[in-house]
Amino acid sequence: MIGKLENLPNEILLMIFSNIKWFEMIESFWSLNQQFNSLIGFKISGDNGINISEECLYFNKYYKILSSTLFNSLSCIPYIKWIRIDGRNSSCCDIISQWIFDGNILRFINLKKLILIECYVIEKLIENLSLLIEHQLDELILRFDKDIFKISHHERSSGIIACNQEPKLMLMFKEFLRELFSVKCQLTSIELDISDDDFSTNIHRSYSLSIGAHSNVINNELITHCMNLRYLHIHLIYGYILEYIIQRTPALEILSVQFKDGLVKQSSYELQLQQFVPNLFNCRSMGLENSNAESSSPSADELETREIEPFISTIATDENSSSASVMRKTAFLYHCASLQTDYFLIPKLKCFIIKSVIINDSQLNYLKWILNNVNYIEKLKIRLDIKKSVEENFIVNRNIIYKYFLPDVSRNLLDFDFYIASKCKSLLSNDIHRIINSFKTDRFFVNHIFTNVQCVFDPVMSYQYLSSTRIINPKRFDGMIDLPTIFDWEHPKYIQIDLCPSTSLFLKQINTIFPYRIHIKFSMAHHDKCIDKNKLRAEVLAYLISMPIQLIYLRIEQYEWLLHLVEYASDKLRKNALSTVRHVEFCLTSCYYGSNESIQMGKNLIPFLSRYMPYLQILRLWRDDDFAWTPIPPSCWSRYLNSSNRRRRLALLIPEVIQQHVIVFEQNISELVQQLKHFVYLDIYGQTDREKIEPYRLMVQTRFPNSRVFIHISRFRLWL
Template structure:
């Protein structure tokens, strides 16, 4: 007779391990109020800080608005649950909950619902006043850890405003709020121990980087004054910057920092404000030990375009020559005769790394890793010479840093040189596109430009350096204007998609490419390769401009998802104009280069502002949305970037709220989001 054991017979340790694989909403819907023991286990699971992406309250893929609206009040009504929660993650790519942050975290009396909240992650945040107020209070009174990135698309929208005075005022107000928040983050009004921050895209020029003054305490050196001014609790800082001058100012405000990881969004170079400081410090033996004496780990990821970038790098390294662990990831941007690039034209070997990628004086260094990608020709003998140079160099022999790999891409003429001292791997082969600095330094994500030598990269790096990459992102180059079929592109994409075992996230530049793949590459494409996709993102053709045949592709939109991606939950579209994907533009048989065609387009675009046209497009959009949500039973969120006339906003909003009453909608002239 087979004995059966109920789940309740398992010890708490095993049950907690099982619960660690469940999301918070699965735990609450399945186990909460089952009995006192399971209520205790659910609370214990929330209170355990495992530093994993799925712990705490995570607004993740698969969370519907209805489920959120039903479960979150349940949490707020239970003091034991609220007290257990230590970590919350608002991800605006999965929900529209970020603008609800204030009312979710605080009650009517402005008291925090979660008294033991210690870690907050907010990604793709929109900088609104209630949200900034939340951050201001939490970093001073509550949190130990904060991760914060802003929605760069909304940032660009506000930056590029030129005519609308109210929006210009709004942008200035938001800029002032962010400056104030950044100032607070590095002051005595911040009690964080760990901060991950991306401020690389929010402001033009040096405005954000001037919110800290590098000499604010030069005349007042008393310990009491410094304790009032500085952030004395911060130990770990991961930051993405645009300008190096901010880093120089920042150092003076975090005297107890132990780890500093920096990613430069622009090429590393002299900044106008610190050019003289760099030259002055290069001539002296001073470093930053008197400012951040506890710093043990420094990591830098940057593009370098000219010799000035190497001089700036050397200045940084000499200032931090007392650290114990150093990581350097550099990429050149190709040769340009107009720039001073003497250093990049040097032979990159052990002497190069010692001279340009390490401080002049080594004091405490124990761990060193580097990755260098530069343009240049290499023969097989050159590759062996590079490897042997590290094996024979006295400095690298002394530290036993001799295990260096070198690969050459003969198609793009790029050389990749990286260390294998501690089994690390370059974070990304294309630094400029790797925006997700908060996976760093985990080595599970790889990004490349798509070119014919992609196979070389996959073979030379992925299979030799890691067994389980979590995702592969491929960026195509110079294909934005192309609407013609490309058989090579179709084959490469079909092979890449077929490599996956369970494809969940799919981002492809153009929707038409998907249609071409399933139509022409069925012999390469793995059967049901798209069936597990839960998130998709791509550009979609205009419904007002361009070739008539192309703008009518909207008819394939929902049938494609229904057939190939039945489990799709989130969809993001990039549009040139309106939000609907079904076009009602009448056909025009005139050549696109003719005056007749130009007159036709002008008349059509002018007609779009009429009440009749707005009503028509509202009806079409309602039909499109209804068809999408009816065809995909698991669908939760659609996010569309586009451009519509301001008079359409209210019409679209009323239609959506009427058609989807139990949902959350956000709409303006450049973006539409619906969460159900």
Template sequence: MINKFEILPNEIFHNIFSYLSWDEILVSFCSLNQRINSIIGSVFSIDEKGIIFNQPGLSYKTFSSILLPLILNSSFLLSNIKHIHFDGNNSISFELIYQDLFFNHNKQNVSFTNLKSLYITKCLLFKSLIEILSLLIEHQLNELTLTCNEDIYKTFGYEGGSSSTAKKEALDMFKQFLCQIFSEQCKLIYLTLDISHSDYDIHQCLKSPSHFRLNTISDGSQLYCVTLRCLKIHLDCACFLEDLIAHVPNLEQLSIHCECLERHSQFSSSNVRISIIPNGNWFNKVPKLEVFALKCSIHNDSQFLYLKWLLNNVNYVRKLEIKLHNKNVWGTDQTIWKSIVDSNFIRQYCLPDQIINLKYFYFYICVEHELLSNDLEKIINSFKIDPFFIDHQWTNVKCFYDEKRSYQHIFSLNNDTFQFSDSLVNYSSICNWLDNQHIGLFLDLSICTFLEQFDKLCPNITTVTIYPKRDLDESTMTMLLTIPFEMKQRNLHNQFRNVTKLRLGIIYSRVVQPFDELIELGEVHAKIFSRIISMTVQLKYISMEKLEWLLYITQDAFDDLRENALSTVRHAEFAISSCNFGHNDSIHIGKHLVPLLSTFMPNLQALSLWRPDDFPWTSIRPDFTRARYGLLRRKWQKTLLTSESITQHADLLESNLCQLFEQLKRLVYLKIYGKILRHKVEPYRLMAQNRFPNSQIDVDMSRFRLWI
């Protein structure tokens, strides 16, 4: 008797599909028969992760020629897909998706008729996207997550042209969209919004009725979003928070991340005091609010006053969570921070004056302080003997002191958010706990002991950042030379079994220093980094502050590097020094990029490069003698403005791209952050379109992106 695959019960199919990504399910099983199509539809209708466009490894060819037609021509898929996630880190399909995926030849009808949740990360806000989002939040979506790329506001100036008028029109459109979110023309229930690093005008948009694209009526009822229940928002200044409260009457949960708790830098301390209403309360505006969470940095006393004003406004909530930090306490306007953070401090500055319904209170505070050893016990005991904290059962508090950096950490233990072990403070190599899954480490003598216990101390950590030494003196070199020897003696391996992301230094800036001439320091770092990389088992992502570190690792410290340690890497980021300015060795460091990647990271799928200027990573500049460097540099800089030079650099970039994609067969996405003159944008775009005709290309003054 011959058994057919399709006779398997539905449960078996669901189990099989749980091991596959959404694109693998569609490519392998879609359209086999009606029953399997029905099972696939049910998977997408109940899977909250839904489909992830632009996931690592998804090529534009597969997307455009197979997946996109399959989705648009399958009514059962269009009707069953409820959750979509766009990741701007891994591709640039937005323009295509906006035009062809959401709208099916009719800008009034959305293709995904039952779409309820949309998750967009690191996006560039084009007008077409705003138009789509405006339609979706008014008619379909229950949930929206929107975080923008750091270049969002630069992009506004380029999409419709280079004029300031085009930028103003785009900014006004975004302001109107934000106003729509907090109006009757929005049906969202859950919203996660990041408008940090934005213009001050963006934060002021809710103040101006002109930005509300509504027909005004006498009672103003259209200026409310009555459906919104949960809001998580990342801000630069709190003025936007004050304004939005008036537009969300049914809000139940509010979580705020504010880089610094201030209304705007233009306000002085006196202005803040004058503008604050001491007995303010938001109960009449958001009476259903039950949860209020705030994460921010507080620098001075006036910001503490503002915090107190905020807390008094929400003194009726049932759950309050506060995360505060300040690592520089030295100013005359920081009197409050100079006091010991104990029960009195928490009661006076971190809680509302009047407690009405509060049942759950969680806090975490990190501040620079000078403490004695017996101060810790006094601080913890202050909560145990305080009648207020005893009555509310908030006495379970932990406090420890980082002697090396003079930081006091104090937090409540009745919340899973804070899972810090007090034993970690014994290791001076620990720089910070960025969250429960990310830890930063300094290179010092305690790092070996810490790494030996890493699995036990940090079982949930998946991302590790290593901060290297920046200076070179005799004591530093002695210490650094000891670390790789100690790591070898302790036989450290597989301690990073759960670590999938490794960051060596910080590179998220277009300011890239010239090639490291301190060869000795670089070689010592390489030996340490080789050992650390070899401790990983399933490394998927790696970033390095300098490309030459990878060169040192693979050449000078190759014996310390575990075989195939980097072969599992799928996404890599490197900073490469200028190919036009710097000494001769520095401008040619980029020539090692492709040979290194093809040899040690053959399975790479996405690559990000950080440049201080032009996009090509190899150089055509002639070598300069040190004696005449200044004169020759100025002459070379002038030649870069000529049409001949622009053509040469376009040809050079084309050669770089061809070599890269020929050598790395699995690479589908390249992103280069840099800085070029405006008149280079079009030649680079035309070159890329001619060389990669069936790809998605985005070229601007600050970035070059290619999805093939």
């Protein structure tokens, strides 16, 4: 007897739908009958959102469905309140706006939350995000593609723009980030990660404060406040930007901030030293030093007495301190003292979470100043990695906690959660017991039931660990190179290990050591002419690649290592171990410089992939030169080999030579698509000339009219 799917109870059908991607559910079952339409609408409206986080294989289907009349006819569209888009393996940046907007009309009228994970930024996306934060969204989570921080550097170095100019896209991007903390923003929650900012873009500098304590003008602009923002989680590089943000978000209730390189970067204030002391004394002469009489925060005079004078004494007695260094540190401390409570007023703040690296006393003093200005919070969570010199033997005890990590007056504190790792030379067991017992007898800690303090000393790493609850021991083993930061000890996402005799034992115990998903990078020697070393590496790779039952993602440093794997260790490689690979990444040597063997290596790339990885969908390459992986005919460039670098460079930009590059690159891509029937996404990091960008773009649009392409001088992405 043959049954029909629609005869199953609705409860079972909904369970089936729960294991099917939402777009497959619509594509397969929508319009079959009214029952399925109702169940699909119920399922999507119940989830209240769309998660577009699969590999780029599915993005074409996403686009076709979201832009079709079929999707617009779904009765569940008004119920969609959140959208999550992961752009790490796609070139979806130019169609995100098309998914969310139907022309100039918002498609999802009840959209309140948008999550963009590493989606490449373009001008249209920034424009639409500005509209959304002003008129539509309540929550925004942004983690930008790292390439946005490299654009200005490449465009300046290649001469596309002058060194003293800023790319239009970067100007728009910086302006949007400022809008997030302005009156224009109506968001209640923001999660923002700009920790990959570099010196060339220097987004942090664009937030830099004028140092005047009571000035209403910053960078010649009137201060505007973001009055709706209640929750902020932000990942920064330096600490000084925190002042800018707090001044503009007076309604914050929860503030979580993580600093990548340190709590404060004093050099950011050097150009403004002339303003520090005059502003301080002008404030006092005008009687503005303590305008908020009801506040229990320390006044400027109290801050000087409590923090500045002892520290200035320390600086003055340091024979190694230069005059400029003394002036800079002194001015910075006066800057902290001159900023009053009315300047740092976030009266609704209940929870403050801070994670940072600490490298000197000035950063500890800066942290103390911040805590004194939020002494009314109910919950304080601190995660610190203190990397002061081991010779200082900086031991964190109860007195240090009071001195640096608690407000001088804690009016409402109900929950104090701290985990501090401090570099120190030694810590005896008696000292450890004394530290723990001091918290158990302290009135403040006893009254607030903060007495479950734990302390241990790690003699291998020369670290003291002090925690308000429990000690999280970092997982270590022989061959481990990079120890995860204190912020990731409990559930590290990435580790790097060196190959050594104990690696085999580690791999056998990996499920016990790391029961959750983790990325492991194995460090191996680079290319070596020694055949024995190449064979040994190939055997290790064969063992590693054969471990997974179904290997999907493979990232290997050199393409040549794959060739060695097949040549020297095919007998140790599990049968068809590479056939399940869908995503592969590796470096490919230059096809113009090096030995004849390395130059010609790219010619075997597609035959190798089609033979050993026939179901490959994603290929990511790192190149030392242009995007094509096979060379143009030698007749076009060989006669310039003995010329000067400048002449050889100019010769490669002759129109006939550029055309040869375009032809060869088209042949490469065409062969790739023809030989790999499941292939959908090509991503190449390289270095081309700006004169080739438009010819490459026209070639792709002509040869692959239904594809989406993104080309920059350092990146080529093709989405088929």
